[in-house]
Amino acid sequence: MRLSRAxxxxxxxxxxxxxxxxxxxxxxxxxxxxxxTYLIAAALPPVLREAGVSxxxxxxxxxxxxxxxLKFLWAPFIDRFSFLKIGHRRGWIxxxxxxxASGIAVLAFxxxxxxxxxxxxxxxxxxAMSAQDIATDGYATNSLSEKDRGIGNAFQGGAVxxxxxxxxxxxxxxxxxxGWTPTLLF
Numbered sequence: 387m388r389l390s391r392a393x394x395x396x397x398x399x400x401x402x403x404x405x406x407x408x409x410x411x412x413x414x415x416x417x418x419x420x421x422x423t424y425l426i427a428a429a430l431p432p433v434l435r436e437a438g439v440s441x442x443x444x445x446x447x448x449x450x451x452x453x454x455x456l457k458f459l460w461a462p463f464i465d466r467f468s469f470l471k472i473g474h475r476r477g478w479i480x481x482x483x484x485x486x487a488s489g490i491a492v493l494a495f496x497x498x499x500x501x502x503x504x505x506x507x508x509x510x511x512x513x514a515m516s517a518q519d520i521a522t523d524g525y526a527t528n529s530l531s532e533k534d535r536g537i538g539n540a541f542q543g544g545a546v547x548x549x550x551x552x553x554x555x556x557x558x559x560x561x562x563x564x565g566w567t568p569t570l571l572f
Contacts, residue, residue, distance in 0.1 A: 419518055428550065482515070
């Protein structure tokens with residue numbers, strides 16, 4: 387069943403359930419981006435350092451944030467084209483989530499000292515996460531009413547903060563307790 391624009395935008399009084407579902411969806415999508423982002427940005431450097439990887443090699447991993455910074459370059463492409471028939475935004479979000487989840491699974495089987503292998507997989511994940519972010523932002527912009535954009539932004543910020551805790555802090559605790567492979571597979 388397709389929802390009317392009025393219900394999605396929160397202008398229909400009976401559409402509160404749809405509004406809350408939209409907020410939960412956005413929160414989930416931004417959390418799904420935040421966890422792998424902070425797994426790479428916050429948890430990976432100390433794990434690499436503990437494995438004996440040089441500081442210069444670890445510093446090289448900061449380049450992985452470039453796809454998120456430069457995403458404006460390919461955002462018009464993602465906004466205009468769809469390659470799956472499951473919906474324009476969903477056609478980008480679902481495959482990019484599969485790439486990201488697969489990347490995390492592949493990381494589980496690469497030794498932390500294999501800097502080149504880790505970098506290639508993490509770069510692939512960073513490109514997928516930036517494409518998903520573009521599609522998710524487009525979905526949020528198209529779906530949120532003007533009056534709900536502040537709440538939508540709050541859900542985005544909260545989900546990213548939770549991603550920091552789960553992808554960064556919790557990952558480090560799990561790495562320390564269970565090791566590299568079990569943590570990444572979890």
